[in-house]
Amino acid sequence: MTGAALLVLADGRFPAGGYAHSGGMEAAVASRSVHDAASLAAFCRGRLHTAGLTAAGLAAAAAAGHDPLMLDGAADARTPAPAVRAAARRLGRQLLRAARATWPSPDLDLLARSRPQGVHQPVVLGATARTAGLAPLDAARCAAYESAAGPATAAVRLLGLDPLDATALLARIAGEVDDVARAATDAASRVTADGVGALPAASAPLLDIIGERHAARTVRLFAS
Template sequence: MSRSALLILADGRFPAGGHAHSGGAEAAVAAGRITDAVSLHAFCRGRLHTAGLVAAALAAAAADGVEPLALDEAADARTASAALRTASRRLGRQLMRAAHAAWPDPQLDALAAALPRGAHQPVVLGVAARAGGLGPLDAAHCAAYESVGGPATAVVRLLGLDPFDATAVLAGLGPDLDTVAERAVTAARSAAVQGVEALPAASAPLLDIGAETHAARATRLFAS
């Protein structure tokens, strides 16, 4: 395992397109559900334990060597919103480009060749982590952290929220992040034996609904 590769992959400046996405935060701000640090914490905690857990388990399984195309189908089945499926594949394609430059690897090439329009982002994340010499727990941590780091950064831009408060929200979620990453790895280990059906399928209906209304908005700052 390479701790440096983990830092590079988890860095918000890793050029994989995430900066243009709010993880549902813009829709939640527009609906009045995020107004301050307290409601940001609630939003992030909910996203982490639903979409974040699913993404972390997919990433962990991919990093563990579970067949990426099966995981990609599993991601489709676990993403109810068409807008979110599109966003995830777009981000997967962008992550592929950055990962290919950072850690050239035949498994990344094979996935890119099989799905040139983009595999789901958590699947690419897991394969990229593996290419960078990282393990399932690292990949799960990356995915879990991304699931809350994106919204927190977006809310700083959307609400002018104090960036120190936003960072404190993320730090406060640390124990939850660790728990989710460990649950994700346990699920991924099961999936390696029992198939992708063993992966969690938690969902947050408001995230799905918000993503659909957001995609239909004429004016927005973030793509999703």
């Protein structure tokens, strides 16, 4: 495989279900925490360095070949909010379905059979990257980028922002995405010696709180 596989996996048009999720953005908009381009940038940066770092570590570890079910347990421990955990598993199921159709693999088939209720999305992302011939750093970059790109894209719909502003934001934080991906990959390289405790566990309590509030809403545009 070549690096082009990364472009396929990171493409927002890849049918992995992310379009139905806002990464907490809808709840942030509802609470007025995000209301313009500046507050959107703060939200995306915060999410990148917390949930994004944690997801990137899990993805890198899965891409390195560590047991995905062990990593799924580590993801559970790092996702205390039930609503956020459920959303991660829904996204994982959808990604796994798309991945098995795109890069058929006995390993992905086994993962689907081993945990029918779904595996956390970053773990599936890493396992998919490995199947596609990508490196742990590639998987970490994809996870880190998604952590900011999903909310930024959702904000365009929720706030009516200029799409050019959202794209410019993602370009401005590209260096931070790379930094997060490298830190996550470095942590993943220590799992063999130190166990899953070596992986990032950056907390984002406000994301957990707004995730639970969003799940309780009866009218919403996004699933999470």
